[in-house]
Amino acid sequence: MQEMQNGETINEEVQRKRAHRYDMSGLKLVFWGLILTAINVRIQGFDIVPDPIGYIMAIIGLGRVTVYDSHFENAKKFALILLVLSLINVYQAPATDSVGSAGAFGESTASVLFSAGIFGSVPLLAMVFLLMGFACSIFFAYYICMGLKNLLSAVGDQTLAGLCDERWKLMMASEIGLMAALLLVLVGVPFGEILVMLFGALALIALILFILLIHHSNTSIHGKEVS
Template sequence: MNESGFNKLYWGFLFIMLSFRIQGFDILPDIVGYLFFASGFSQLISNSKYFSIAAKYNMPMIILSILSIYQAPAQSGGINLGLLGIFSIPIAIASFVLNLLVVYNLFMGINDMAKKREQTDLVKESEEKWNQYKLLQIASVCSFILIFIPLLGVLYIIAILVISIVLTISILGFMKRCTESLGN
């Protein structure tokens, strides 16, 4: 049961961390990732209270992520708020905060499980992965500020993209190790 739960968390991270759009449609929609998370949390909930907390924050993310499946491509320069106009801003802020709460509780649930099984390497790594994820999310938000400085903004966004790919691979590897060490 734990192995299946961790596999679902693995797939959830793959979908929420990677975003590829073709003509505005996300071909790896976040909603699929949050549905994987929901299934994984339900299988792991008996192992840590943090998975229960993560599941509660995950429910609104399933709903909010529906709004990000399609984003109209920008036709001209400037800021494109999309179909919801000014309401996109509070929705984006809520999504940002809820996403951090889901992922924080996910990593703390793994941390809790690893402590109970005396897997000190996974305890330390879960804390590191949470800090890395949090910093990447904050850095991504900061890219909206630097976009107004053309050369610096482009370099910053390229750096964030590279870091995001490296962190995604790192988190997916961590989830595989959790499956092997905590999955039984």
């Protein structure tokens, strides 16, 4: 009986210590979820690595870390909107209206950039979805970075904390630039496609750096004592 009581006391002590340490397993889920959303391979218009799976993982992961900072709860709200938009975009019907000249792989710019997902080739509707996606992506990155910044500061990692502002601002600049370039393509500006490629590359780099920030933050924060 005494041994059982001692065992229970030890277990309670272990649980108490764990409760006062950061559990960043949720961030790891966000990390892998965002990697899935970054993979865009389509066969006959269907995304073979559906973004909704990635966003569901991110939403679940953010739900696990909201207890540490309220910014993650705000990020989860925008992740829900991105989830809905990704469901619309699981299938992209080929566009029939040409907006620009042929792209690098022979498709028109319209078919690549202005498909409204399951609603078909409706450039204006596609632009509405794109604008919503850009705005939500910026706020999603902002709130995650602010949550990470607070936790990193709490555990004394000022180097990574300082990167948080840079990462979401880079995301914002690349998303706004890409959005402006797409609008130029929509109205038929000749050099719009070049800008789309440039800002598209910048947006990809910004996303990779953002995902890496989440990974490094998880490594830095996980298991540290909650201050």
